[in-house]
């Protein structure tokens with residue numbers, strides 16, 4: 001073979017387009033269609049999806065998860081035992097740390113997300129903390145490693161997908177061993193029969209197909225913690241770990257799309273712009289909208305909520321649309337004063353890029369046909 005079968009991390013050349021390999025990843029791992037921002041809870045098939053390797057084949061009847069390592073009483077639990085434990089349902093907005101990657105310049109070569117790597121689900125399961133406490137955490141426990149049943153090779157490193165959390169994070173009340181999503185057993189692609197849910201953290205921490213929990217007295221040095229999911233400017237630096245979601249607002253694109261460009265068509269007149277906003281740590285306190293490409297920002301209305309930062313909230317802004325070409329933008333600010341940047345903050349992995357979303361809209365006079373129809377394009381052969 002001319003190419004090594006598992007290549008090192010790479011940043012695209014300045015004029016390099018999306019590759020066949022990136023297309024292959026994008027076709028497996030899909031985004032939330034932005035019109036699905038209309039749902040408080042994302043229907044399962046519309047929730048974004050990200051799987052590093054293959055979806056593993058697991059028999060729920062045979063399935064067990066083990067809790068071992070630095071504990072006094074190692075435990076093995078099957079699904080009936082998990083279901084017999086206290087049952088909690090919690091709503092969580094989850095976003096991939098790579099969301100926004102393909103908008104970066106230069107582009108880190110990996111799953112080429114635009115802005116839709118997010119979804120909100122209702123996860124049902126049992127809290128992790130009591131399970132860990134019953135197993136008896138050793139005094140010297142520092143991290144807990146969560147291993148999935150999926151296996152692959154990444155940048156030359158053969159592995160099962162594994163991620164660790166510091167003990168204090170693993171013991172948070174909100175962290176769940178989840179066996180249901182939106183009221184039904186987890187579907188295969190979202191981690192059946194069991195996954196971890198770590199509200200507030202980017203997606204990589206929510207380990208799917210969870211089959212082993214190992215308590216450690218030293219920091220975990222696995223690939224997904226020390227090589228991947230680090231904020232680096234240079235390949236050789238250790239980099240800061242990726243943890244919680246930064247604030248982000250998304251706009252549900254108004255009007256109707258052009259098939260290829262996705263530019264929106266909209267008839268002039270009153271238009272309520274609406275979308276969702278969330279964060280991973282301190283709650284969203286405001287959303288601002290710009291209709292003039294970022295010259296002016298106006299506060300949007302934000303739905304009142306007692307929910308934590310990681311449950312997305314609806315926002316809206318009443319726009320009097322007059323004919324013309326617009327670039328709509330929305331940006332969120334959280335209670336810690338963090339606002340989404342209008343310029344990219346770049347890192348080699350393309351992580352945590354919460355650069356503001358931009359939506360192009362052609363507003364046409366309500367009485368004349370839309371510009372696109374007037375141009376009478378050839379029928380689309382692909383349907």
Ligand SMILES: Nc1nc2c(c(=O)[nH]1)N[C@H]1C(S)=C(S)[C@@H](COP(=O)(O)O)O[C@H]1N2
Pocket residue numbers: 047048049050051052053095096097147148149150161189190191202203204205206207208209210
């Ligand atoms: N076992 C396992 N867990 C995993 C992954 C994976 O590839 N294998 N991908 C992670 C990443 S990067 C993300 S963004 C989320 C995606 O969860 P979803 O596919 O249910 O939306 O799962 C995380 N958990």
Ligand SMILES: [Mo]
Pocket residue numbers: 050095096097098203204
């Ligand atoms: Mo991710």
